[in-house]
Amino acid sequence: MKSFKCSARHGYAVEISPFFPNRLACATSQYYGIAGCGTLLVLEQREPDILLLNSLDWNDGLFDVTWSESNEHVAVTGGGDGSLQIWDTANPRGPLRVLKGHTQEVYAVDWSQTRGENLLVSGSWDHTARVWDPESCQSVATLQGHEGVLYSTVWSPHIPACFASTSGDGMLRVWDVKAGSCQLAIPAHKAEILSCDWCKYDQSIVVTGAIDCSLCVWDVRSAGQPVAQLLGHSYAVRRVKFSPFYKTVLASCSYDFTVRFWDYSRSPALLDTVEHHSEFVCGLDFNLHIPNQVVDCSWDETVKIYTPPCLAALQTGTS
Template sequence: MSAAPGGGAQTLRTPGRHGYAVEFSPYLPGRLACASSQYYGIAGCGTLIVLEQNEAGIGHFRSFDWNDGLFDVTWSENNEHVLITCSGDGSLQLWDTAEATGPLQVFKEHTQEVYSIDWSQTRGEQLVVSGSWDQTAKLWDPAVGKSLCTFRGHEGVIYSTIWSPHIPGCFASTSGDQTLRVWDVKTSGVKIVIPAHQAEILSCDWCKYNENLLVTGAVDCSLRGWDLRNIRQPVFELLGHTYAIRRVKFSPFHASLLASCSYDFTVRFWNFSKPDPLLETVEHHTEFTCGLDLSLHSPTQVADCAWDETVKIYTPACLMNPP
């Protein structure tokens, strides 16, 4: 793997590995993880690639192989060395970057591909949620060897499961059944069902500044904002992508700023409070752009990954002088 600066972006090549997800460490400013798969995730194995930034660019810190494609990754919120990936064989893997060995634990309960994994960010709980093509979401405590609860209700594959950063025990999910759902782990049931798009919904995220605001990204190329207090229609709609939106992330630093990546090879930055919300379009990949994250440590730093076998870290112009 080689790192090369180019076009303002630091690039790490991942030969033979197609990127599905990337996430900055919540603890170490220069560290990030990428979940990747061989053969576009259709066959072959997967690799968790842990990267480190230094003066020379992005360096390869450690990698871990799994015998099926890896589709998502989440860092532990209570141990800077630990992360969890999820894969095409229906399992979750718990890794320790301080140990150059196989997974600490493997959790295998889902019956189909696990496409989404997220570690709770609210204080006082160490819970992980996974979403699968078996139409279920599962709740895990990494210290317990089996799932704590299974959430049923979606009528299509689950593509995204994201914890609320505000409300303990609350997460959202999106699905091929065209709905956004909000769940409460205390009741193990769905709280809210929103028919958010007339298309499969591949991604969602919670606003870091408003506990009632979520955004969805769908195969219909649109992003829609939802206020949980009034779900009859979206509070905003963002148009511009030309193929399915694969991932969407709210900014940790700006209340009305978000980013999205798409199968149209682009990453777009938006300010949904403006009459002309599209701030910038970044076109530096040559394949489906699947992974996207905004740094928790730097207001200007973004990472993404794509099926073109690269991970990129960069500063888009619109974040240099944010709204």
């Protein structure tokens, strides 16, 4: 395991570059995001450590980060002042552009991955999702429907102009940007839903994680009840991610200080529980380039990169 100390910065989100297997970006905030500024940390894993390549400061907390799918040096963050910041991660100066439109904290940002599409989506505490053209830096759509703050907005990796969102209203919504409307609304939890993610192998499968400590796996073609409900966390589930290497494997991190790995096709579904943080674990990602490598970040001011034994066992067929 490799570890990096983010001095006086509390980790909210971390994402590995789609271009460089050893590069990652971590969105952080001072004072647990309640006050102070934010910093985007650009990191690189090398033997035996994680090195700081660049530190980019913003005048408010940073709560999420996404890498560009078209420029290997560009990353986008969402801030507590309601703006999105587009950064050249190789340049120590301020952001290239600042996108303004939301009226409250931006808690989610994601860059589309479908071929031929170059769009950003953001989710805010102002109850709206916005879609942006990063080339023109213009908002191309504002989508309303949630009755609570938005915590998560994630593009489908399969369907163009389609994203999912989750909110404090307990709803999972699926949106069609071309139609400018919500295509599906699922009352996924009787609690605030902090995160969602799409399966990388099945365009109909979405997972949600909520403050009721549970994860629910949904088939959006038949959403009357979840395909699976995953129980084990003792506090709110902060972020969920599907594996890019296994159809039914996913990970979750929580305010219970743990990261858990699941295979929802099995019983029991829980593969492993990783306990290496001393505070809320807020950020989580799989490495697209290095099978079974995971990165997470926590309010304990650390970023950790590791390969869980349960995933290594799946790879060798010994699980």
